[in-house]
Amino acid sequence: MSAPLRLMLLNGPNLNLLGTREPEVYGTATLADVEQLTAQTAADLGYEVRALQSNHEGALIDAIHAAREDCAGIVINPGGLTHTSVALRDALTGVSLPFAEVHISDVYAREKFRHFSYLDDVAAVRVVGRGVDGYAEAVRALVAFIGDQDS
Numbered sequence: 001m002s003a004p005l006r007l008m009l010l011n012g013p014n015l016n017l018l019g020t021r022e023p024e025v026y027g028t029a030t031l032a033d034v035e036q037l038t039a040q041t042a043a044d045l046g047y048e049v050r051a052l053q054s055n056h057e058g059a060l061i062d063a064i065h066a067a068r069e070d071c072a073g074i075v076i077n078p079g080g081l082t083h084t085s086v087a088l089r090d091a092l093t094g095v096s097l098p099f100a101e102v103h104i105s106d107v108y109a110r111e112k113f114r115h116f117s118y119l120d121d122v123a124a125v126r127v128v129g130r131g132v133d134g135y136a137e138a139v140r141a142l143v144a145f146i147g148d149q150d151s
């Protein structure tokens, strides 16, 4: 059976603040801009996007479980949970959907605690430090990965 033509976009804790603070780190685009860019990039490739931002780990995990029903892959910026959450990793590996890990900032040029990711060895795609354009890059790479998987 062919995979559904839908991606889930997840943004984790504090990413609702995009565009309001720390423009020197995260730029000036808002979360709405990120969701629009991601949806447009996906639409150009024939995919629709379901988007959720949550400050709650459990809500993100529930959304990952739900994605198993009708999504072909997940684009996720887990925010600070990247560096702390075994549970998020378990959810992502548990649903067996390919996912792209996105970070707006270059985490490797920041504090040491941001250098570790619980997801980096299980992500199909990683885009780090490309600003919000990284979401578009992630969509393109993830769709290519899904296409390669299906063929």
Ligand code: CA2
Binding pocket: 013, 014, 015, 017, 018, 019, 020, 021, 022, 026, 077, 078, 079, 080, 081, 082, 102, 103, 104, 105, 106, 107, 114
């Ligand atoms: O660079 C990224 O995208 C991060 O995933 C963002 C997380 C951070 O904990 C990661 O280390 C790297 C933080 C998201 C907070 O976003 C804000 C946006 C604007 C103002 C304040 C926070």
